[in-house]
Amino acid sequence: MTTDRTLPPALAAANALAYDYDGGRGFDFEPYPAFQSAEETCAWVRAWTGNRELDGNEYRIFGQDGTGGLAALWLVREGQSIEAQPVVFFGSEGSLGVVARDVSDYLWLLAGGLGPMEAVEFPEARAVDAAKAAIAKAHAADREKPALEVIRLAKEEFPEFEQRIRALCR
Numbered sequence: 001m002t003t004d005r006t007l008p009p010a011l012a013a014a015n016a017l018a019y020d021y022d023g024g025r026g027f028d029f030e031p032y033p034a035f036q037s038a039e040e041t042c043a044w045v046r047a048w049t050g051n052r053e054l055d056g057n058e059y060r061i062f063g064q065d066g067t068g069g070l071a072a073l074w075l076v077r078e079g080q081s082i083e084a085q086p087v088v089f090f091g092s093e094g095s096l097g098v099v100a101r102d103v104s105d106y107l108w109l110l111a112g113g114l115g116p117m118e119a120v121e122f123p124e125a126r127a128v129d130a131a132k133a134a135i136a137k138a139h140a141a142d143r144e145k146p147a148l149e150v151i152r153l154a155k156e157e158f159p160e161f162e163q164r165i166r167a168l169c170r
Helices: 009-015 038-049 103-111 116-121 130-143 147-157 161-168
Strands: 059-064 070-074 087-090 096-100
Touching: 009 059, 009 103, 009 130, 038 059, 087 103, 087 116, 096 103, 096 116, 096 147, 096 161, 103 130, 103 147, 116 147
Parallel strands: none
Antiparallel strands: 059 070, 070 087, 087 096
16 A cells, blocks of 8 residues: 555545534544654554554544544555545544445545545434535445445445454453
């Protein structure tokens, strides 16, 4: 996989939008303008898991929630583009989950009013976010689906994600 820390265009467009917490009815998400550095990612994965042997190279972190939980692309699909990688969330208090099968599905998760943290901790139907739906339509019109379906499909495709990560914890 690439060591480039530039966000792919669709993710950059989504991260350029405003994310309003709206008293808990909106998004608890603070997007980054680029992927977190390799050094920061390494330090984070070691701190989150307590495992000093990990380097974090399989993640590209692109945002966080207000408590420091992180959203990342999980580089698990060898030989495929960065946009084809699943989106995962690591909560600051140990919550964990895969939230979208790829960037296109992630855009529809956002359009459905859910961010990475909400998809893991509060997966419930919400109102469509018009600005985020416009980005999803511009970059992934042929992949439209409700946010809860995005989450379901991701969990079905990657049922071992949480167990795999927990096994790395010390």
